[in-house]
Amino acid sequence: METMSEMGFLFNRYRGRAGYLLLITCALYASVLLLYEKAAQFPGLSLEDPVSVHERRIEPLRAYLPDRGAVGYVTALDIEKVFARERALRDVELLGHFILTQYTLAPVSVYARPDRPLVVGNFIGTRPDQALLDRYGLVPLRDFGDGLILYRRKE
Amino acid sequence: MIALLIISSFLLPVAIGVLIGLLLLPPQNYRLSPTLRFLLGGGMGLGITSLAGFLLLPLAGSRYFLLRESAFLSLALALGWLAYRKGAFTGALVNPENGGRKRAGVLFYLVLGITAISAAFSFALTTFAEPHGKWDAFLIWNTHARFLFRSGADWMDYFKSGLEWTHPDYPLLIPLTVERAWEYCGGETLVAPAVIAAFFTFSAAGLVASALGTLRSFERGCLGATLLLASPLFILIGASQLADVPLAYYILGAVTLLFLHDRQPAPHGAALAMAGLFAGLAAWTKNEGILFCALFLLVRPVVSLLSAGPRKGIKELLLLVAGASPALVVLLIFKVAVAPESDLIAGQSPGGILDKLGDAGRYGTILLSYLRTGLTFTQGIPDVRASFHLNPAVPGIVLLTAYLVLAGRESDPGDRDGIITGWALVFFTLAGYFLVLVVTPYDLNWHLLTSLNRLLLQLWPVAIFLVFMSARTPGPVPSGAPDGKRKKAGVKGKRTERK
Numbered sequence: 001m002e003t004m005s006e007m008g009f010l011f012n013r014y015r016g017r018a019g020y021l022l023l024i025t026c027a028l029y030a031s032v033l034l035l036y037e038k039a040a041q042f043p044g045l046s047l048e049d050p051v052s053v054h055e056r057r058i059e060p061l062r063a064y065l066p067d068r069g070a071v072g073y074v075t076a077l078d079i080e081k082v083f084a085r086e087r088a089l090r091d092v093e094l095l096g097h098f099i100l101t102q103y104t105l106a107p108v109s110v111y112a113r114p115d116r117p118l119v120v121g122n123f124i125g126t127r128p129d130q131a132l133l134d135r136y137g138l139v140p141l142r143d144f145g146d147g148l149i150l151y152r153r154k155e
Numbered sequence: 156m157i158a159l160l161i162i163s164s165f166l167l168p169v170a171i172g173v174l175i176g177l178l179l180l181p182p183q184n185y186r187l188s189p190t191l192r193f194l195l196g197g198g199m200g201l202g203i204t205s206l207a208g209f210l211l212l213p214l215a216g217s218r219y220f221l222l223r224e225s226a227f228l229s230l231a232l233a234l235g236w237l238a239y240r241k242g243a244f245t246g247a248l249v250n251p252e253n254g255g256r257k258r259a260g261v262l263f264y265l266v267l268g269i270t271a272i273s274a275a276f277s278f279a280l281t282t283f284a285e286p287h288g289k290w291d292a293f294l295i296w297n298t299h300a301r302f303l304f305r306s307g308a309d310w311m312d313y314f315k316s317g318l319e320w321t322h323p324d325y326p327l328l329i330p331l332t333v334e335r336a337w338e339y340c341g342g343e344t345l346v347a348p349a350v351i352a353a354f355f356t357f358s359a360a361g362l363v364a365s366a367l368g369t370l371r372s373f374e375r376g377c378l379g380a381t382l383l384l385a386s387p388l389f390i391l392i393g394a395s396q397l398a399d400v401p402l403a404y405y406i407l408g409a410v411t412l413l414f415l416h417d418r419q420p421a422p423h424g425a426a427l428a429m430a431g432l433f434a435g436l437a438a439w440t441k442n443e444g445i446l447f448c449a450l451f452l453l454v455r456p457v458v459s460l461l462s463a464g465p466r467k468g469i470k471e472l473l474l475l476v477a478g479a480s481p482a483l484v485v486l487l488i489f490k491v492a493v494a495p496e497s498d499l500i501a502g503q504s505p506g507g508i509l510d511k512l513g514d515a516g517r518y519g520t521i522l523l524s525y526l527r528t529g530l531t532f533t534q535g536i537p538d539v540r541a542s543f544h545l546n547p548a549v550p551g552i553v554l555l556t557a558y559l560v561l562a563g564r565e566s567d568p569g570d571r572d573g574i575i576t577g578w579a580l581v582f583f584t585l586a587g588y589f590l591v592l593v594v595t596p597y598d599l600n601w602h603l604l605t606s607l608n609r610l611l612l613q614l615w616p617v618a619i620f621l622v623f624m625s626a627r628t629p630g631p632v633p634s635g636a637p638d639g640k641r642k643k644a645g646v647k648g649k650r651t652e653r654k
Contacts, residue, residue, distance in 0.1 A: 016629020019561035023378055023554065024266050027385035030549040031273040034387045034535070038280035051287040068309060070316075083320075087601045089539050096290075102321065103293045106301040107309070109316040 051100060058104040060144050061120060070109040072116035073098060074138065074151070076126040079112040097122050114138060116153065123147035157340055161350045164339035165201070167227040169193070172200025174234035177243040179425040185415065186251035191365040194358050195412075198404050199429070201354075202436035205331040206485045216308025220338050251369075263377035267364070267384075274360075274384040278353060281394035286345040288352070288396030289536075295322050296398055297348055299330035304337050314493050319501070324494040326486060328440045329398050348396045355401040356393030359616050360384050362404065366411040367623050370418065370570075375623040382550045382619050386533040388612055398441045399609045405440055406447055407616045409433035410580065413455060414573040414624065424474045430455075431478025439482045442497065443613060446587045448483070450580055452476060458576045503596050511594045521592050524603040525585070532608040533615065539604045555622050565627035577621045581614050 048056075065071060075082065075094055082098060085091040101122060102110040110120065114136045121128055121138070124147045137154035144150070173196030180187065204227060211223045238244060287293045298321050302313040314323050329351070336347035360380045368376030383389055393400040412430035416422050434451040437444035452475050460468025495501075511517060527543050533551040534544075547553040566574060588610050595602045 014629075016562045016627055019558045019626070020374070020378065020629060022561065023382060023550075023558050024262075026548045026554050027270055027378075027381045027550055028266065030387060031270045031277075031385040033549075034277045034385075034390065035273045035280075038277045038284075041284065042280055045284050049284065049286055051285070051293060068306075068312065087598050089601060089604065092290075099290075099294050102318070103287075103298050103301070106298060107306040107313065109313070109318055111318075112320070 051103075054097065054100045055104045057144075057146055057148060058101055061105065061148065061150060064142060064150055065105065065108050065118065068107060070111055070116055071105070072114040072119035072153070073101065073110050073112055074114035074119055074121045074128070074132065074136070076123055076129065078132075097124060114151070114153070119151040119153055121147075121149035121151055123149070157344050157346050158350070160340045161336050161344075161347050164336040164347075165197070165354070167224065167231055168200035168204040169197045170200065170231045171203055171227065171234060172196035172198070174231065174238050175199065175203070176429070177238045177247055178234065178241065179429050180415070181241065181243045182246035182249070183242070184419065184423075185426070187369060187415070188250050188365055189248050190361065191369055192247065194362045194365055195408055195429075198355065198358055198401075198408060199432065199436070201332050201351075202328055202405070202432075202439060202482070204335065205328045206436075206439065206482060208331045208335060209327055209485055209489065212303075212310055215303075215306075215310050223335075260374070263374050263381075267377040267381045270381045270384045271357075271360070274390050275357075277387075277390050278356065278394045281391055282349045282352075285395065286349065288348065288394075289392075292348070292396035294320075295325060296329050296396060297333065299323070299325070299327065300333035300337070300348070301343070303327075303330055303334045304343065311493065314495065317495075319495065319498055322498060324490070324497045325398075325442060326439045326444070326489065328436065329401060349394075352393055352396045352400070355404050356390065359389075359393075359400060359404040359407055362407055362411065363616055363620055366407075366414070366620065370411075370414050371624060372628060375626070375628075379619050379623045382555070383616055386550045386615065387535040388533045388608060389615060391536050392609060392612055397609065399613050402437055402440045402444050402447075403613045403616045405433050405437035405444065406580075406613060407620060409437065409447075409451055410573070410577045410617050410620065413576055414570060417569055417573050424470070427455075427471055427474040428478035431475035431480075432482065433478075434475070435479035435482025435486075438479075439486055441613075442499075443584075443588070443610065445486070446591075447580070447584055447613075448479060450583045450587065452479060454579045454583060455572075455576045458572050458579065462572055499591065499595060501596075503594070507596075508594045514593075517593050517599060520599055521589055521603065524607055525589070528603075528607045528611060532611045537604075537608065552618075555619065559622055559626055562629070563627040564625050566625055570624055574621060574625055577617060577624075581618060581621070584614060585611075 073079065075097065077085075077094060079098065082094045086095040098110070098112065101120060105120075114132075118141075119136070119138055121133075121140075126147065128149065133151070138151035139154055141150045141152045173192055176192050176196040176199065180192075207226065208223060211219065211226070214222055288297060299313075303310050306312060316323070332351055333348045336351065337343050340347060360383045363383050364376040364380035366376070367379045389400065389403075409430045412426050412433060416424075416426035416430065419426070431452070434444075434448040437451075438448035452472065455475060456468040456472035459471045529552055530545050531537070531543065531551065534546055534549045545553070547557075588607075592599065592602060592607075
């Protein structure tokens with residue numbers, strides 16, 4: 001009984017300090033762990049990040065687009081499917097390309113459908129689907145290479 | 156050079172914010188450290204200049220930059236003159252903690268220093284790996300900044316463009332702050348959004364440290380900031396240039412100011428008005444901040460009404476609304492005259508919403524996700540395809556609860572209303588997010604997986620602050636801690652302990 005009371009006394013006396021010790025230990029552990037993880041990734045990083053690479057790839061388009069206004073967009077899949085794949089947590093790559101095209105070309109608005117007079121075709125690692133291009137009446141205006149093609153839409 | 160130009164873009168906002176802070180909370184009445192004044196004033200100033208920047212946007216394209224900056228310079232000079240006339244500079248640089256308050260042991264400063272340096276390096280490495288920020292940064296915030304910066308006089312075109320997937324309905328505090336920094340630099344630079352992200356991230360941590368140091372003890376201040384800086388998600392999302400950490404900063408600032416108000420012997424309400432302004436700026440940062448602001452304006456007066464009667468409740472409501480009104484007026488103009496309808500509302504029919512509200516399965520899914528994410532959200536950015544994995548050693552809810560159980564609770568009667576308001580805000584904000592998720596037009600699992608950790612992160616700094624405001628101090632009570640303040644304030648009451 002006395003031992004229990006002594007333990008209770010010790011617990012009450014040191015509980016606050018034990019709380020501090022617990023926090024300090026865990027905080028140092030988590031902090032150093034995060035730094036270690038980030039530092040471990042560092043040697044594997046390329047000099048240019050993927051967004052900057054994509055920006056550099058899209059940038060030449062600017063010279064062929066109006067300063068303001070709108071362009072359409074076409075890729076290997078219908079854009080609804082591109083969004084659906086992202087929503088299903090399956091694939092964000094094609095949606096990422098679309099988002100980065102808008103990010104790069106602002107203030108030109110990039111619309112998800114290829115129904116504008118000028119249409120940006122983005123086909124990294126794939127070939128344009130000729131049937132899709134025919135359906136929307138898209139005629140190549142300039143091929144920038146690496147799957148980036150500017151189309152004109154036949155009226 | 157770029158860094159200097161970006162820092163120079165901060166000078167006027169910080170000056171305006173600090174001077175307003177000095178006028179509203181004069182050093183004669185509010186014995187605050189210069190650090191706390193800077194940390195509150197910096198974010199407040201950036202928020203105020205973004206509000207004014209929005210109102211001046213119709214001038215964009217001509218002499219917008221010169222006119223806007225001249226207006227800010229005039230405002231800063233006028234505020235400085237007013238502060239000088241009112242003697243608000245007297246004692247502003249005196250650190251009140253030197254007046255007898257027991258300083259934290261070297262260990263606490265050392266731990267905070269190590270954690271802060273480690274967090275700074277982790278932040279820098281994350282920024283180096285992703286200088287454009289993460290997905291939502293280049294989908295939303297930096298894209299908005301680019302449209303504003305590149306469009307000039309045609310800035311309205313973007314909001315009418317129908318590009319709903321870029322969320323043009325989101326408030327503009329961050330995009331306008333980035334755009335302003337770019338104007339100082341004479342062009343776009345990736346450094347500007349990164350510096351702004353760092354400012355808010357480390358200001359939030361600094362605010363936890365200095366607010367707890369002022370209100371409770373230096374030890375708690377050091378530990379609170381250490382815990383926040385050691386929360387991996389806080390650093391990673393902060394470095395990702397998203398608006399969640401700036402929102403967390405404004406939420407924390409609003410709640411902190413309630414405590415500063417309550418600690419006054421004869422509060423004249425200016426701290427409450429400033430708290431209202433912080434809540435308004437939270438609403439101007441992100442749509443979730445609108446919910447927080449509405450709750451803030453409601454919960455605090457109700458708590459005061461219940462504890463001190465309707466007169467006090469109504470007075471506090473008026474003060475909070477007065478403080479929030481500049482931001483709310485600008486937000487109203489933005490939402491009514493500029494922004495399209497929110498994606499969470501657009502296309503939803505009342506019948507569809509009712510169907511979702513009546514679907515018990517949705518409640519279960521969200522509740523389970525709240526539990527799982529609540530236990531793990533601070534651990535880092537999750538792999539949405541990976542299974543649930545809890546690491547209790549990483550600062551999070553488990554560790555904070557364990558600390559509170561070990562330390563025991565100890566509340567100062569003077570802080571009672573602040574603590575009740577703070578926890579009620581956390582609870583009702585989470586409940587509000589819950590309801591929004593129930594009726595979301597998006598796939599529920601996708602919405603939960605892509606947003607819930609960030610929603611919880613918005614409340615993480617204030618949760619840490621509230622826990623340290625309620626936890627018992629180990630050993631004897633240091634002089635200058637709440638008891639001392641209470642005596643000085645003439646407030647009667649005893650510290651209540653619960654084990």
